[in-house]
Amino acid sequence: MTNKHDDSIKQAAARWYLRMREAAPDAPERTTFEMWLLSDRRHQAAYQLVESTMDDFSSTDRLKDLSNALTQKLYFEQSTRRKKLSKLGSGLAVMLLCVGLGFLGRTQYQTWQAAPLSTQVQTTAVAQIVKRTLDDGSVITANANSALEIVFYRHQRLVKLTRGEAIFEVTKDPERPFVVETQQAKVTVLGTRFAVNQLSKKVRISVDHGRVQVARADGAKTGLILHDGEVAEIMQGNAPLKVNRYASDSFSFASGRIVFDQADMFEVADTLSRYRPQSVTASFAGEHTPKVNAVLKTVEIEDFIRTLPRSVPVALKTRDNKLVIEPTR
Numbered sequence: 001m002t003n004k005h006d007d008s009i010k011q012a013a014a015r016w017y018l019r020m021r022e023a024a025p026d027a028p029e030r031t032t033f034e035m036w037l038l039s040d041r042r043h044q045a046a047y048q049l050v051e052s053t054m055d056d057f058s059s060t061d062r063l064k065d066l067s068n069a070l071t072q073k074l075y076f077e078q079s080t081r082r083k084k085l086s087k088l089g090s091g092l093a094v095m096l097l098c099v100g101l102g103f104l105g106r107t108q109y110q111t112w113q114a115a116p117l118s119t120q121v122q123t124t125a126v127a128q129i130v131k132r133t134l135d136d137g138s139v140i141t142a143n144a145n146s147a148l149e150i151v152f153y154r155h156q157r158l159v160k161l162t163r164g165e166a167i168f169e170v171t172k173d174p175e176r177p178f179v180v181e182t183q184q185a186k187v188t189v190l191g192t193r194f195a196v197n198q199l200s201k202k203v204r205i206s207v208d209h210g211r212v213q214v215a216r217a218d219g220a221k222t223g224l225i226l227h228d229g230e231v232a233e234i235m236q237g238n239a240p241l242k243v244n245r246y247a248s249d250s251f252s253f254a255s256g257r258i259v260f261d262q263a264d265m266f267e268v269a270d271t272l273s274r275y276r277p278q279s280v281t282a283s284f285a286g287e288h289t290p291k292v293n294a295v296l297k298t299v300e301i302e303d304f305i306r307t308l309p310r311s312v313p314v315a316l317k318t319r320d321n322k323l324v325i326e327p328t329r
Helices: 004-022 029-038 041-051 060-072 087-114 247-255 265-273 298-311
Strands: 118-123 130-133 139-142 147-152 157-169 178-181 185-189 193-198 202-209 212-216 224-226 231-235 241-243 257-264 280-282 291-297 314-319 322-327
Touching (some): 004 029, 004 041, 029 041, 139 147, 157 247, 185 193, 185 202, 202 212, 212 231, 224 241, 257 265, 265 280, 265 322
Antiparallel strands (some): 130 139, 139 157, 147 157, 157 193, 178 185, 185 212, 257 291
16 A cells, blocks of 8 residues: 555655756755755655656656546546556556666656765865865865865765875765865775875775774775774886875875885875975886985975985986986996
C-alpha cells in the first residue's frame, strides 16, 4: 500500500517542477526549492522521477495530469487501452518505466551536482605569500610563485594546485569533502591542517593534525591514510609512500623559513625559484644528486646559493637567464 506521505511528496515534486520551468534563473523561489530538495532524500528521488519524464510529458497540461495521477493513483487507468492491460503486462511496463526514469533521473541529478557554485583563482608572485579565507571558513596559505584554482560544488570543495605549495586549514563539513588535486596526487579530507608541496619530480603531503586520504591523481593504485605528524610523497607514476620526515618542516614557509631535509638538487632548485626573479634549475643525469640539510630564512637565499658549492659537489652556471645547478666536472 502506498504511504500517504509519499504521495504528498510526489505531488509536491510535480508542482515544484512546474514552477521551476517558468522561474527566472535568479528567482528567489529557487533558493526555497533547493532547500526543499536537499532536506530529504525522498524529495530528491521524487523530483528526479518527475523531471526525467519531461521528454514524454513535455507540455504543462500533461505534467498537471501526472501530478493529479500521482495523488489519485489513477495514472495507469486513464485510457481504455490501459484498463485492459493484464496484470503481468502492467507490471512489466511499470518496471521498465521505473528503470528508465531512475537512470535518467540519476544522470540529471549528477549533472546538477556537478555544476560549480563558485570558482576562484589564486596566484602568488615571486617571493609573495598570501593567506586567504574561503567562503566556508577554510584558510589557504599559498607560498611564493604558486597557482591554485578553487571550485566549490554542492557535494565537494575542490582545489587544483597547479604550481607551488600551500597550507590548508580545512573547516569540517561531512557533506562536502575538501579535495586537493595536483598532477600526481589527490588528497581528500573532512577537517584538518595539512600542506601540499608540488615539486618538479614529486608531490609531498604533510599533516599537522587530522586525517587525510592520499592517492594517485588517476586512482590507479591503492592510496593510504595520513595522521598527525605524518608525511607522504608521490613520485610520477608511483603509489604514495610514507617518508621519515618532520611534518612541521612543510609549514615553515609561513613564518619566513625554508627547511631542507636531505633535499636533492631538484627540490633545492624548485624551492629557490619561488623566491627570486631568476629561476633555478638542476641539470643532473638520472634522479640521484647530492643532498642538502639546511635551515635558512628566505632573506638569506642569495647567501645560501653562493655557499652551496662549498657544501656539496656542485657548480653554478648561468644559461638562458637561468641559474643552473650541475655536478662538478
